[in-house]
Amino acid sequence: MEDQTCELCGRPIPVDPAARTLVKCPACSALLVPAEAVRISLLVRSGDSRPREATAIELPDEFRRRYRLERVLGVGAMGTVFKAVQLSMDRLVAVKVLIRREEPRALDRFLREGQVLAALRHPNLVQVYDLDVLDGCPYLVTEYLDGGTLATRLKTRGRFEPAEAGRIVLECLAALDACHQAGFVHRDLKPENIMFAADARAKIVDFGMATILSSPRDLTQAGSVIGTPRYMAPEQILGKAVDARTDLYALGTILFEMIAGRPPFTASSVREVFQMHLFKPPPGLSELVHGVPDRLVELVERSLAKEPDQRPASAEAFGEELRRALGETVQDPRTARGPGDPGEQAVKRPAALKTPRVPRAPRAPGEGSSAARAPRPGRGLALGALLGLVAAVAATVQLARTDPGRRSGRSSGPLVRPPGQGGTSADGPAPG
Secondary structure (H helix, E strand, C coil): CEEEECCCCCCEEEECCCCCCCEECCCCCCEECCCCCCEEEEEECCCCCCCEEEEEEECCHHHHHHEEEEEEEEECCCEEEEEEEECCCCEEEEEEEECCCCCCHHHHHHHHHHHHHHHECCCCECCEEEEEEECCEEEEEEECCCCCEHHHHHHHHCCCCHHHHHHHHHHHHHHHHHHHHHCEECCCCCHHHEEECCCCCEEECCCCCCEECCCCCCCECCCCCCCCHHHCCHHHHCCCCCCHHHHHHHHHHHHHHHHHCCCCCCCCCHHHHHHHHHHCCCCCHHHHCCCCCHHHHHHHHHHCCCCHHHCCCCHHHHHHHHHHHHCCCCCCHHHCCCCCCCCCCCECCCCCCCCCCCCCCCCCCCCCCCCCCCCCCCCCHHHHHHHHHHHHHHCCCCCECCCCCCCCCCCCCCCCCCCCCCCCCCCCCCCC
8 A cells, every 4th residue: 555645635545556446535535546547437427416436447558658647526427527637748637538328429429529629729718638539438638727617606606796707708708709600609508617727717618519500410409408407598498599699698697697696597497497588587687786787787688588689699799798888897808818828719620639439329210400500601611621520420329319417308398388378397406
C-alpha cells in the first residue's frame, strides 16, 4: 500500500497504486483514480439516484502515456467525466467517457458533441482537444473549467443583480451567435450547461443535443421532444422544428431565473411545467424584484414569447437589446477578450481530430426525420459538410426519440392540454 494525496482536499490516503476500483476519500468523498491503475470503473446515474458502476475499462499504455486520470468530476446517464492531466502539454483537461451501450443513440449524440465543439472556436465555448475510443468506449477530451456551473451559483447565491446576470447572458449570446451562424442550435441550454473559467468567463458546454440547421437529416425523429422541461421552448414541447430562437427562449428563461432567483415556470410535474410554457404568461420580473429596468423587463418577456416570431430575431439582436436595456453597466464581450482569445466569430475545421471507429447497428426500416430550417445563405456550408461526417457514422444506428436519463413526451398524445380541456396528473418529480 502507498499513500496517495487526495487531489481535492490534500489528505493522504493509503491505496494500492494498481487498484482496479476508484478510491473514495474519507475526508471529502472525492472519487480518486489510483495512480498506476490500468483498469477503472465507469459510473452512471439516473436523475437524483446515487452513482453506480456500469462497466470497467482497460487503460492501455498509449492512453496512459497521453493522459493521467486524477478524480471523478461528474457522473451522468451517459457516463463519467474525469479530471485529468494531458501529459504532453502539462495541462489540466476534462475526459468524458461514454459507457458502452447496446442502444447506440447516446453514442450518436456524444459523437455529435465532439464534432460540433471541434468545429467551433470561440472564447465562450468549451474547447475540445481530442475524440477517440478507449476499450470500446468513446471519450472526449476538453479544456478543464474550474469555475463551476451557473446552476451551482444559483443554488448558493439565490439570484444575481441585473448587471451581472446581463454580463453572463451577453457572453452566452456571443457564443450562440457564432453557433447559429455556423448552422447549429444547442437545444438544451440550462444553468448546468453554462460553466465558468478561472477568469469568470462564462462558457457554454454539452452540445450532445445540438442540431444542424443545414442538414437534411437530423438524429432526432420528427415529433420527438428533446430538452430539459424547465427551459424548453413551446415548439420543442410540441415536437416542432427548432431554430436559433429556440435557444433564445431557453436563455431568456435562464436570465429570468438569475434575476428573480427562481425559474418562470415551476410545478410538481413535468406535464404541468409543459402546460405553463405553452399557455401561461411568465410572471413579471418587476413584480418579483424591485429596481429592474423597464426595458429589461420587457426584453425578458419578449424572449419568453410563445411564438418564435415574437422573440428577438437572433442572438446578435438579443445582445444589442440587452446592452441597451442595461445601459453602460455591462461590458460588451466582443471587446473584452483576453490575450490569445480567438475572434468572436472564429470558426475553424479541426485539423488533427479523428472520428473513432465505433460499433454500428442496422437502421430500422422506414426511419427518417424532417428537414431542419436552413441557416442564412453562405453560412455553415463547410461545417455542414464536417458534421455530415457525424451523420454518416450515425446513419446506421437507431434514431433517438429521447436522451437517456431525461423525461420527454410527444405532442400526439394527451401529454399537454390547454387549461379547462382535461385534468393533469403527476407524471414524475419536478424537473431539475
